[in-house]
Amino acid sequence: MTPEDLDRLLAPEGQELLTGLRGHDPADDLAASTRLRRTYDAGLVAAALTQTRLRQRGAAKFGPEAERMYFTPHGLEQSTRAAVAGHRARRFAAHGPGGVADLCCGVGGDAIALLRAGLAVTAVDRDPLTCAVVRANAEALGLGARLEVVCADVADTGTGGRDGVFVDPARRTARGRVFDPEAYSPPLSWALDAAAKGAPGAVKVAPGIPHEAVPPEAEAEWISDGGDVKEAVLWFGAGGAGVRRATLLPSGATLVGRGLPDPPVRPVARYLYEPDGAVIRAHLVAEAAEELDAALIDPTIAYVTADTLRPTPYATAYEITDVLPFHLKRLRALLRERGVGILTVKKRGSAVDPEELRRRVRPQGPNSATVFLTRVAGAPTMLLGHPAGRDAPPGSPTGP
Template identity: 50%
Template sequence: MSPRGRALLAELPAYDDTAALAMGERLRRQGFEPALVAAAMTQARLRARAVAKLGPDAERLLLTADGLEQATRREVAERRAARLAAGGARRVADLGCGIGADSLAFARAGLQVLAVERDPVTAAVARANAAAAGLAHLVDVVEGDATQVGLDGCDAAYLDPARRGQGRRRYDPQQWSPPWEFVRRVAGQTPRTVAKVAPGIEHALVPAGAEAEWVSVDGDVVEAAVWFGPLAGAWPRTATLLPSGASVSGPATSPPPAREPGAFLYEPDGAVIRAGLVAEAAQEVEGWLLDPTIAYVSADRHLPTRLMTAYVVHESAPFSLRRVAAMLRARGAGDVVVKKRGTAVVPESFRAQVLKSLPERGRGPSVTVVLTRVLGAHTALVVERL
């Protein structure tokens, strides 16, 4: 953060892992202190990693390894900030702000932000990042314990409890920092509260009247959020898919009876599965499950949906290596993509075994095989993505 440090950062070329050692040696020969060179090279490496998560902000923010790992993706943070603003929030307390990624999104949405961070270095980083983004007038970074800071003047609160301690993931919500009970207390005091939680959160933890939302980006489930008070939607569970913005909500109804595959197979997005809304997604395509315990949907006709990936089902048969190899040879396959759900088969090992039996290996088309259960029976389906 010193002028000399900032000047060094500005001079660094795009980070290249293979050239990092030589670059560090060159900078030290130019007279830069070894500790400063190490810090600058660390920033360059973290910024290169941060581009996918933080977008254009990555090249101007200061980062820490833990802060980057815990930071919210920019598109998710901006969507959350917009929802808070639309819900009537004007000043939000970011309790445990980390490097400030969410605080910046709140400020860009026009909200005043009280950003609280316990770690002095991370708080300094958050303060520097607000200044670098030109948002220091909207973001007040306070060094302190989030559980002890008064929320007077704040009409909204955001919490992202730390779920790691001493290098290990903490699965017990009461061991999060701050613990889940504190989140509940904040929601009781400040009705417009939203908490970012792990996608694996147990549905039973979500209190009555709140909404749990699972969010995926490009098919990867990145987080869940619990919306309290007036921020909560009409239904207790929601799955949201970005960047399309497609969503489905509901009370998690019972799926239609499972039966044999139809002409099409649908693979629900991970957010839909985590939210327990596969039945709602199946209704959208007039579909059914292949097995009561497996999140694959089938249908007799193709109806477009952004909640699931659609495949044509070419054939299916009881699962065995011999049968699958025969189906692939009949199609002149040169390669195979193995997808599986509800079976102990290891896709990489199975693919290697199948490839040995293909005469057109490396020359024919790639064919997709889905290994799953149909009405309890292990089954292989040859499919083609639409």
């Protein structure tokens, strides 16, 4: 898409075409294109069909509002999920800045969330099409009044007088993902310097960022949504220096590090807890285990175990029925004995491919179970069980 394509889509004829394509099945693109080109220009039809496909993909991040928004393929791929952007915007708003400079704003997912939180926003990007898209998205959602868009390199512009600063460096190029932080655009060192001047400031980084790369004056927050780790954010002036935090959406539950030592190690008990990925990334398994009175099953594995079932937002609980040395024939026989045809395979510390295991054990029957491929006290082990609170398959023991 070009800026000219976007202008045509925003014009009355383009709006009419986009409205008519709502609910369109991409499998029917060829037939739809042939039919629509009898009435509309071929270039406009192509742009509208492309935008319709992007809107359908965008629903995973933006929900029903994606139908009113505008996207580029790269911008959609790099955009922040609305729930995550909303959480971050609320944190900004809680510190009362006189507005936020959204540097490297992309298609506007973060700018929209900041505007909805009641903040004025200066959105900066060097790509003219991206700038046009973020402006169009704010207008489409009725949020344009407090938005200023600056089309410039972030290194050459200021913050538009905004106190808050948010930087989302590009971590992909046309060749794929960039792993060297100084090859980000802009480099991570520049982004950190810019955010450190904010009141508050934040930098979005990959969730795999090494802890030793986090500046000592920053708070590091790992965020998951629906159990999937989405990003990490380095905060300046909005939390405690050196704080490590895991935030779980949609509940908003937050676990803050207290510098606890590693939990003890003990044999697998009745319940196994699988910590949320944000808890693991933030190195807060010890904090989660303390709340559960739980222990590790292995010093190198982020599964914890306990005799009692306790509610927690920070981990998923499973009731374990069998603890077995790793042996596929034994597992296959056990699954057949219990009529398990729906097998969930989880692994941590195992090189076994879950799909290969499922193919080899050939589960059959009406019941379901979960098998964990892991290590216990250093030994390859299989743990068989089911989500806590659900009935075990017939014939299962009551605990390991």
